[in-house]
Amino acid sequence: MQIMNATEEDKDELLALYHAMIGGPCEWSETYPDENTIAFDLKNEDLFVMKNDAGEIIATISIDHDDAVESLTCWHEDQAPSGELSRLCVRKDMQGQGIAKQMMNYAGDVLKNRGMKGIHILVREGHVVALSTYAKIGFRTVGECDLFDKHFICMEKKF
Template sequence: MIKQISIDYLKNALDIFNDVKRNMLENNIDQWDEIYPDFKIIENDIINHHGYGYFDNEQLIGYIAFNEIFNEEYNAIDWKFHDDKPLIIHRLAVKSKFQGIGIAKKLMQFVETKAKNDGYVAIRLDAFSGNPKSLEFYQRLGYSSAGQVYFRKGMFYCFEKSI
């Protein structure tokens, strides 16, 4: 089940991110750390109703955040699908022991359906260039590369999809 999460699940969401950060480092992916995403970012997601969770038997094992907020670096991208208010996906994470069984795909499909029902034209996101599984994942879901931006950790590819 996927649902918007309440502040009661903040610790569980942080546990997911700590697990994923550990797993990334074990796989030589230096994407997330103690600075991003941190407690305050996840707390703000939840307080502002942007955080959603994937639950398996009442256990939160997946997380995604989305809204209309984007970094100013996005303004330099030549987006193919023009939309004054695109939906932006920010943080997708699945506990490492549950990865590879389709949970991330279900979370993305949930966002796409919600975006379509809410009248959005396009979904945008960025993915770390040093995370090949992530890049392949978004391409498999039909997201096309729109350009690249640079953040603190390096180069990120911007992806978009018309819905």
């Protein structure tokens, strides 16, 4: 398995992966994440995929840029600038194998190479698996917020 930047050719497969998660703890829908989200991430070279030996996408993660998230007061100033990770997704049949951790570490390395001092992420309240996974790899809960008509737990990690 290999992690790399996503390409235009990955769009349909990424959208199918996102849609396969509808109804899960992330509360994704037909309208989020969508083709525009993928296009934005691709344009900024902020979308990464893990592919298996057959070339199938089994996981994805994005570096996000959202002013509403950046302006939250829970983030520690000594970690500025920090990058935001978003839309971590592992194909259902591949979950529970440490792939989420690999994707988080890879994206964290990208942020570190871009000069960031830390990472932050919003996790849907009640998404027990994600909260546990992030805590195991060094993220700590620093607050809660309501954004995008949803309630989130705010987590961050210092490099």
